[in-house]
Amino acid sequence: MREWEELKKECLHCRACSLAETRTNVVFGVGAPDAEVLFIGEAPGANEDMQGEPFVGRAGKLLDDMLAMIGLDRSRIYITNSVKCRPPQNRDPLNTEKDACHGYLVRQLQLMQPKIIVCLGRISAMEIIKPDFKITQEHGQFFERDGIQMTALYHPAALLRDPHKKPETFEDLKRLQAKIREICTHTELIFT
Numbered sequence: 001m002r003e004w005e006e007l008k009k010e011c012l013h014c015r016a017c018s019l020a021e022t023r024t025n026v027v028f029g030v031g032a033p034d035a036e037v038l039f040i041g042e043a044p045g046a047n048e049d050m051q052g053e054p055f056v057g058r059a060g061k062l063l064d065d066m067l068a069m070i071g072l073d074r075s076r077i078y079i080t081n082s083v084k085c086r087p088p089q090n091r092d093p094l095n096t097e098k099d100a101c102h103g104y105l106v107r108q109l110q111l112m113q114p115k116i117i118v119c120l121g122r123i124s125a126m127e128i129i130k131p132d133f134k135i136t137q138e139h140g141q142f143f144e145r146d147g148i149q150m151t152a153l154y155h156p157a158a159l160l161r162d163p164h165k166k167p168e169t170f171e172d173l174k175r176l177q178a179k180i181r182e183i184c185t186h187t188e189l190i191f192t
């Protein structure tokens with residue numbers, strides 16, 4: 001826990017890339033740092049930058065609804081982003097920014113040792129699962145690496161833009177729920 005707080009403090013003061021000039025808040029993450037399930041989004045947007053918490057805008061409301069559908073709640077899992085500071089005008093994070101931030105995610109993973117990682121959208125799936133990840137073809141599939149089960153869902157913002165993708169995502173969520181039941185040891189702490 002002390003190491004987690006130290007990492008968080010370091011991250012909140014980070015000036016490793018130019019996003020430090022334009023951010024309001026660093027968005028380190030939310031939830032239970034000892035959770036067995038970790039969700040990873042792309043980067044904070046305007047609302048997240050203002051509040052210092054991931055997924056608090058419209059996409060975040062949809063994410064909360066998606067979690068609730070399978071008995072999850074943000075306080076019982078952990079949610080973070082690949083990049084911890086908001087890129088101006090919500091542009092895609094640059095490779096230099098992703099590289100500057102990658103170490104924080106790696107250390108979060110080392111300390112948390114999650115059993116399941118859920119990438120939200122293509123950008124984090126390409127960083128975490130594999131560089132050539134194809135979200136339209138591979139969402140909902142599980143990939144195992146170093147004993148961690150990894151999957152990706154469509155990003156909630158993509159579901160807001162294209163609601164036709166919602167039924168497929170519901171199937172992916174049910175598969176995720178089954179995987180949590182199968183491999184997590186403290187499901188009574190995970191499901192509400």
Ligand code: URA
Nearest residue numbers: 041042043044054055
């Ligand atoms: N989109 C993301 O990927 N992360 C957030 O925190 C908010 C929107």
